Amino acid sequence: MKKTMKIVPSGLAFTTLIGSGAYTVNAQSIYQPANQPDTVQATSVQTDEEIIKALTPYVEVKDGKIYLNEDYKNSVTISDDVISNITEYMSELNKSVDAGEVVINEDLTVTETNKAFTTASSGTSYKLHWWGVTMTMNNKDATEFAQTLQNTGGATVGAATISRFIPSPPTVLVSTIAGVIGGAGVSLGNRIDSKNKGKGVKIEFKITGPIVYSR
Numbered sequence: 001m002k003k004t005m006k007i008v009p010s011g012l013a014f015t016t017l018i019g020s021g022a023y024t025v026n027a028q029s030i031y032q033p034a035n036q037p038d039t040v041q042a043t044s045v046q047t048d049e050e051i052i053k054a055l056t057p058y059v060e061v062k063d064g065k066i067y068l069n070e071d072y073k074n075s076v077t078i079s080d081d082v083i084s085n086i087t088e089y090m091s092e093l094n095k096s097v098d099a100g101e102v103v104i105n106e107d108l109t110v111t112e113t114n115k116a117f118t119t120a121s122s123g124t125s126y127k128l129h130w131w132g133v134t135m136t137m138n139n140k141d142a143t144e145f146a147q148t149l150q151n152t153g154g155a156t157v158g159a160a161t162i163s164r165f166i167p168s169p170p171t172v173l174v175s176t177i178a179g180v181i182g183g184a185g186v187s188l189g190n191r192i193d194s195k196n197k198g199k200g201v202k203i204e205f206k207i208t209g210p211i212v213y214s215r
Contacts, residue, residue: 048208051078052131055086059108059130065094066104066130085179085207089132092172101170102128112170123200124165126173132207133176136215138200141165142192149181149189157181180205188212 058072068087072078093110096102103111110128123141127134137145148161159174166173181188191212195201199215 048206048211051082051208052206056108056130061104061106061108064104065097066090066108082208086131089176089179089207090130092175093128093130096170096172099171102172104130126166128170128172132180133173133205134202135166135177135205136200136202137165139196139198142196142200146189146192146196149185149192152185152189155185156183157185177205180207180210 054076055068055072055078058069060067060069068083068090093102093104097104100113103113105111108130110130112128123138125136145165148164149157152161157178159169162169162174162177188210191210192201192203195212195214197214201215202213204211204213
């Protein structure tokens with residue numbers, strides 16, 4: 001079940017849990033004009049998407065590396081756990097920059113420089129983002145990936161599993177997918193099964209957790 005949070009009117013703050021942390025937004029400053037009357041209906045938004053939307057203006061590229069400008073604290077309050085996940089992922093991206101594996105562009109897109117990394121199986125493709133990884137799988141690969149996760153018994157997914165679908169995966173890809181899944185492989189496998197309607201799935205491994213979409 002997707003977690004949602006409801007924006008309250010008149011500049012009041014609201015808080016909802018994201019993974020292990022709380023996320024608080026000043027509703028008036030982000031969602032309503034300053035002179036908006038209190039009678040305006042509240043808007044429901046998806047939590048993880050809202051975090052990314054709220055933080056994107058504060059993500060910066062300096063000397064080819066990516067950072068989070070702490071000025072975000074003037075607009076939103078996000079738990080230390082969530083911010084730690086974000087900055088750790090950025091650190092992994094920056095290590096990949098140092099290793100010559102990726103280039104982080106001014107528009108926050110991530111380009112891989114090693115062609116071996118971009119060669120996935122015929123049924124799987126992926127893309128790196130500043131907030132995580134998107135992986136798209138056809139029916140065959142999605143079914144096999146789901147079964148593999150269901151058979152993990154809660155064990156951490158590693159490079160051996162991921163390389164079955166993405167040969168020679170870059171380190172940042174493995175660490176991100178493994179970190180987001182954690183010990184919840186069985187649950188994710190079940191969700192992939194549920195969303196796969198015979199055409200495969202798209203999985204977003206976000207800094208706040210995995211989301212599975214039907215294709």
